[in-house]
Amino acid sequence: MYIIIGLGNPTREYEATRHNIGFDAITRLADDNNISLDTKKHKAICGKGMIGGEKVILAKPQTYMNLSGESVRELIDFYKVTKEEIIVIYDDISLDVGQLRIRTKGSAGGHNGIKNIIAHLGSDEFCRIKIGVGDKPKNWDLADYVLARFPKEEEPAIREALEKVSKACETILRDGAKVAMNLFNKKEINT
Incomplete structure (x- = not known):
């Protein structure tokens, strides 16, 4: 069994924002695989x-982004899976909009949700899929940027x-992750 976790913030005000791309990915996975997201447990x-x-x-997770590790820890403990049997999906401002990067370990890279998961697991060795949301514009506050919605021109890439x-x-x-990394960790080149 695997647990696939998409990071985001609960409540409507955060829907369709850059920071909630992990939630959007879980919704897409559920839709593509006829899985009902209908149970509330383990936060x-x-x-x-x-x-x-x-x-x-x-x-x-419904804990808000910065406390995602609480939910992840509960899920892992309840379902008795190893950290090798989880996949975490989240936003990454260091990647171009729509670019994917799959990793099996690594630092939080400044992402507070991942930082909290690493703290709760005591390890950075778990599979993650980063979805590029683009770097913030020069005069923007980082929080304002990641909590903003995607502009129309970026929606097709998302x-x-x-x-x-x-x-x-x-x-x-x-x-396996290595095969996926070889297939999906390619930067798209627009010609």
């Missing part, structure tokens, strides 16, 4: 199903990224 909204031939739990995340998760579950 998360969850759904059970199958992806890539594997049993999965999809989860959207839709495509969410489709790729769905395929990347299936690849990770079926073939």
Whole structure:
């Protein structure tokens, strides 16, 4: 069994913001795989199903981003999975809009949700899929930027990224993270 966790902030005011791209990815995974996100437990909204031939739990922590580790820890403890059996999906401002980067370990890179997960797990060795949301404009506050919605011109890239995340998760579950990294960690070149 795997647990796939998308990071974001609960409540409507954060819907469709850069920081909630992890929640959007979980919604896409649920839709693509006919999984109902209909259970509230472990400080998360969850759904059970199958992806890539594997049993999965999809989860959207409801703790707010900076406390995501609380929910992740509860999920891991309850379902008795290892840190190698989780995938965390979240936003990354160091990547171009829509670009994916899959990693099996690494620092938080300034992301407070990941920092909290690392603190609760006592390790940075877990699979993660970063979705590029672009760097903040020069005169913007970082919090204002990540809590802003995507402009219309970026929406096609985000839709495509969410489709790729769905395929990347299936690849990770079926073939492993290294195969997925080789397939999805490519920067798109616009010609």
